[in-house]
Amino acid sequence: MNTIATILEPAVKKAIQKLYSPEVEIPKPNIGDTRKEFEGDVTVVVFPYVKMGKKNPAQIGQELGEELLNSVDEIVAFNVQKGFLNLVIADNFWKTNLDNILSNPSFGEKESNNKKVLVEYSSPNTNKPLHLGHIRNILLGWSMANIFKNEGYSVVKTQIINDRGIAICKSMLAWQLDDNALTPSKDEIKGDHLVGKYYVQFDKMFQEEYKKWQLTEAATQAFNDKKKEEETAESFYKRYKNNYFNDFSNLGKAAKEMLIKWESNDTEIRALWKQMNGWVYDGFNSTYDKLKVNFDALYYESDTYLLGKEVIEEGLNSKLFYKKEDGSVWIDLDDVDMGQKILLRSDGTSVYMTQDLGTACVRYDNHQSEKMVYVVGDEQDYHFKVLFEIMKRMEKPFASGLHHLSYGMIDLPTGKMKSREGTVVDADDLVAEVIEEARKSSEEKGEIANMEPAEQKEIIEKIGLAALKYFIIKVNPKKRMVFDPNSSVDIQGHTGPYIQYQYVRTQNTLRTAKQKNINFDNLGSSPSLELTEKSILQLLSQYPQIVTEAANNYDPSVVANYCYDVAKLFSKFWGELKIFQAESEEKITLRLQLCKAVGQVLESGMNLIGIEMPSRM
């Protein structure tokens, strides 16, 4: 479908060519919405053509305006303000647009481009429950998956579950050491929370052990040998914690032994590992269900952690990698200022990078996705830069389609969330809280009080989730954002529920029309458009490009903010123009059609960012 910009761009170029036949290439015309204080719908900036026409901006604007008025049917008038050419577009063009939207329920959805994209998100560790940071990650991944689907991609949603390693062994060990060890069924604890509890428990026991050790001679010796100049004992022991874990700790030793047993496939340990991870997956799945997200393909680190050795061989053969005397394998990325990076340990075992190299190749083999998006926090920017650079140098077919959707951390007003200080905002708690808030407001309002309880519950959940999801997704992913757990998530103003409310207004109006037996399928003769009506149509027509922009920039916040703009404009329209009291039947028809179109675009836009619309609220 044609938007006004796609019609005007070539038209402006053609007009300039005809008027001034410049020798240089004509740049892409700069076309935007006209500021509301001037007459017109779209504005062309004429400054770029001043040199070509060798006249002043006002003259150029005048000439260009006249030429466009003659050559473009959709333009009915123009005026020139300084270097800006304001064009008035025919009402009919906007009404055709409205038809277009209404006749196409999936307006904005592009046809299949026969390309495949794989989106990885969430990717939790199995030793603790999901928290607010994961929620941002999950919502970004989920939104991008929807947005790509909308752009015509076939999408594979995936996560890699970090189900192995020393961390889960810590939880397992603490569980084993507990005489009254809990289980989810017996003690009615959500599995991921239970395992997380034992992870914390391990750390507690370890800290106690460490404190005791600090009084021993071995500790004093380590302090004297390895402290930096003038370093206090406190600062030294803080720094030395990992060394202690590896070299002295009994608990550390036990955990490491467990990991070795796990690696050698010890039946007992594997059984315990399976059991505890199973609990965690039940817990995760319940959280995913609550957030209404899912995955198409799962990868487990326990399956992938040995991958990548072939890639290493390949790189060594092609001399892209080199081996040090001790047997470790490296790549030299000094020429692009990324330094030397280790790819394989001297004992021949994998590092994080080895695994990711291998996993990327396996995924491509599995899915043939030329595009792969990793939703991972910005603390891993360097890792992914290196990973992608290596893939590029190895000339992998998918190398140019790799993208790291990097996002900032969510801070508390007091600073970072810290698990050790218990300031981590738990995902389940947060979801429950925000739904509770929605329930309270809903009760206060009383609008849905006489509905079936099940229906009420569904609506309240939709509202609560909208508040939470919108709050997070409206912020540009790159930015760090602040979340105050003490003040509840807003439901007024620039929020998800506000947009839902405007949507509900459109649906109510349509219901009322039905009750009144008003048929608004055909516009018939053409009533003229009020300013606000025109603005709405203009904004709605931009929806397809907005989604494309979001896809190209890997930024769902673009869609979120667009939906707010639509909702706000609709609300203004609602306030100033009464639908059923319009002066003519045609006007009523037009406004009902507008309602329907707004509802339609709001619903699909919000769905892209994982927010569902209630029918009433």
Next chain:
RNA sequence: GGCUCCGUAGCUCAGCUGGAUAGAGCAACUGACUUCUAAUCAGUAGGUCAAAGGUUCGAAUCCUUUCGGGGUCACCA
């Protein structure tokens, strides 16, 4: 220290592929519910776009420097 991201109203954020007088929400203040639902609307007030240079017809936006904050620079994942 190197690299990198960020700095816009009291607070939370838009605007950044250069365009007209920098926009929203929250908080504050004024008004509007017998009216298609007030989870709303209309309005007032609030700005040295961190600072300084530069590029140009035009800079919050691009470049340089400085300041402030975060991240990262592991044979951890």
